[in-house]
Amino acid sequence: MTKPATLDPRPHGFDAWRAREDFPILKTEAHGKPLVYLDSAASAQKPRAVIEAVRHVYEAEYANIHRGVYELSEKTTAAFEGAREKVRAFLNAPEAREILFVRGATEGINLVAQSFGRAFLKEGDEIILSALEHHSNIVPWQLLRDITGIVLRVVPVNNAGELEIDAYAELLNTRTRLVAMTHVSNAIGTVTPIHDIVRLAHERGVPVLVDGCQAVPHQKVDVQDFDCDFYVFSGHKLYGPSGIGVLYGKAKHLEAMPPYQGGGDMIRSVTFEKTDYNVIPHKFEAGTPHIAGAIGLGAAIDYLEGLGIPEIMAHEQAVLHYATERLSRIRGLRPIGTAREKASILSFVLDRAHPHDVGTVLDGEGVAIRTGHHCAQPLMERFGIPATARASFGLYNTPEDVDALAAGLEKVLEIFG
Amino acid sequence: MLDLKDLYQEVIIDHSKRPRHFGKLADSNREAEGFNPLCGDRLTVKLIVEDGLVKNVAFEGVGCAISTASASMMTDMVIGKTEAEARALFQQFQELVTRKEPPTAAELTTLDKLAALTGVRAFPSRVKCATLAWHTLAAALDQRHEAVKTE
Numbered sequence: 001m002t003k004p005a006t007l008d009p010r011p012h013g014f015d016a017w018r019a020r021e022d023f024p025i026l027k028t029e030a031h032g033k034p035l036v037y038l039d040s041a042a043s044a045q046k047p048r049a050v051i052e053a054v055r056h057v058y059e060a061e062y063a064n065i066h067r068g069v070y071e072l073s074e075k076t077t078a079a080f081e082g083a084r085e086k087v088r089a090f091l092n093a094p095e096a097r098e099i100l101f102v103r104g105a106t107e108g109i110n111l112v113a114q115s116f117g118r119a120f121l122k123e124g125d126e127i128i129l130s131a132l133e134h135h136s137n138i139v140p141w142q143l144l145r146d147i148t149g150i151v152l153r154v155v156p157v158n159n160a161g162e163l164e165i166d167a168y169a170e171l172l173n174t175r176t177r178l179v180a181m182t183h184v185s186n187a188i189g190t191v192t193p194i195h196d197i198v199r200l201a202h203e204r205g206v207p208v209l210v211d212g213c214q215a216v217p218h219q220k221v222d223v224q225d226f227d228c229d230f231y232v233f234s235g236h237k238l239y240g241p242s243g244i245g246v247l248y249g250k251a252k253h254l255e256a257m258p259p260y261q262g263g264g265d266m267i268r269s270v271t272f273e274k275t276d277y278n279v280i281p282h283k284f285e286a287g288t289p290h291i292a293g294a295i296g297l298g299a300a301i302d303y304l305e306g307l308g309i310p311e312i313m314a315h316e317q318a319v320l321h322y323a324t325e326r327l328s329r330i331r332g333l334r335p336i337g338t339a340r341e342k343a344s345i346l347s348f349v350l351d352r353a354h355p356h357d358v359g360t361v362l363d364g365e366g367v368a369i370r371t372g373h374h375c376a377q378p379l380m381e382r383f384g385i386p387a388t389a390r391a392s393f394g395l396y397n398t399p400e401d402v403d404a405l406a407a408g409l410e411k412v413l414e415i416f417g
Numbered sequence: 418m419l420d421l422k423d424l425y426q427e428v429i430i431d432h433s434k435r436p437r438h439f440g441k442l443a444d445s446n447r448e449a450e451g452f453n454p455l456c457g458d459r460l461t462v463k464l465i466v467e468d469g470l471v472k473n474v475a476f477e478g479v480g481c482a483i484s485t486a487s488a489s490m491m492t493d494m495v496i497g498k499t500e501a502e503a504r505a506l507f508q509q510f511q512e513l514v515t516r517k518e519p520p521t522a523a524e525l526t527t528l529d530k531l532a533a534l535t536g537v538r539a540f541p542s543r544v545k546c547a548t549l550a551w552h553t554l555a556a557a558l559d560q561r562h563e564a565v566k567t568e
Contacts, residue, residue: 354479364420
């Protein structure tokens with residue numbers, strides 16, 4: 001089969017083969033075979049630029065931030081706040097104070113649930129989620145429900161795994177207080193129509209939180225264009241360090257919301273009688289944050305902007321297209337999630353072998369994929385399966401990786417044929 | 418190098434494709450449900466126990482080749498055994514697939530066809546697949562009613 005022309009390295013375009021050189025781990029082996037890493041949706045590998053940036057912090061520029069009067073602390077503070085500005089520009093947020101550093105998307109969603117939710121929602125109020133959600137955008141709302149008595153409503157998906165937008169429009173009503181929706185499904189790759197989701201909610205004055213974990217590595221995100229009220233993502237899925245993530249929130253919401261955690265840096269003054277809180281974003285950043293993580297995330301953003309996010313997206317879509325076509329020729333393979341608009345995530349089941357056995361056989365071939373329910377059990381239930389095998393493609397994946405996956409799947413059929 | 422032939426031996430593939438004692442069991446007097454939250458695998462084990470003797474066993478559910486084969490072989494092995502013997506076999510099997518030292522020749526002889534499953538020792542993420550049916554069997558023998566979880 002001939003490879004699509006867009007996959008050929010181009011002198012002035014994006015060259016995945018060249019980019020692979022930036023990722024030291026891709027030179028390692030698994031079970032004596034070259035590593036073929038197809039699990040970037042779980043966590044992306046790190047380019048040297050990120051590894052070096054983190055190392056540089058600890059070797060040359062490390063002290064606590066927002067505290068020291070000495071030069072070193074001022075340098076670290078500048079680097080940390082510089083990373084916040086990089087995130088602002090990356091999301092095209094209006095102001096840097098609308099960017100909160102958190103541990104990851106999970107903490108970002110929990111922050112909104114516990115702060116916004118407990119302050120402004122009451123019994124009988126409704127939140128709309130979708131059947132595509134990761135557990136991290138389900139369970140925080142269930143915890144809130146157990147405290148406040150709110151009601152969770154779920155937008156269904158069709159057989160292709162696409163959000164049923166008409167059903168969503170019908171679920172919106174006078175009791176709806178928040179919509180919390182994924183931008184891209186981690187389990188099956190569906191891209192949801194965020195513009196329509198936000199527009200329909202805003203027509204009723206309902207704010208929208210978007211889980212952007214699986215979107216930011218694959219496409220340009222502009223929170224002003226979406227006009228969403230909150231947007232969360234994790235650094236480690238964006239080729240940055242783990243333990244750092246971002247919650248963007250419109251200033252009007254963040255200013256009205258009470259603090260999520262108490263501690264140092266989030267206060268202006270403390271007496272045992274009364275505490276005055278700091279301004280945003282600091283009001284929500286109690287304690288010493290993951291300083292090196294934030295700076296590493298800034299380096300990841302620089303790296304991706306340097307390659308060009310539209311170029312990365314075009315490459316990944318070409319690899320996805322090639323993989324979809326290539327895997328369709330594997331006997332007994334059924335793709336799960338066939339939305340018209342998909343990020344580079346390919347979930348499937350084989351009629352002859354359980355996903356766990358597929359994963360183990362592929363592992364023996366050096367091919368790393370994810371198997372299981374992908375922290376999206378309600379979605380698995382929707383498709384009547386306990387689990388899928390999932391290959392997800394990052395900027396460094398090539399058609400050769402797809403060929404290795406296909407060869408591994410042939411091996412699965414040899415064993416279970 | 419990982420040798421998949423150690424894991425997916427012919428006898429395992431055979432039991433996974435044609436599981437023995439798979440399906441319903443009329444007149445069962447003990448049962449339990451097992452669940453592996455990591456992969457979503459779920460199975461039910463039903464028993465007929467009379468006078469301390471396992472007269473018949475059956476299982477139902479969905480699972481990977483390892484968990485299905487393990488359940489199938491288990492049913493073959495425990496029919497006709499006393500409750501105590503079935504429990505002892507579970508203990509021994511559990512120990513052999515989780516401990517560091519490889520099984521001795523004598524141990525492999527006692528395990529009989531279950532010996533084929535000791536290949537999971539090289540695959541730590543798959544040990545729970547091999548033991549799910551056994552945990553469920555133990556729960557059924559104990560007449561515990563909550564679902565058994567491997568986590």
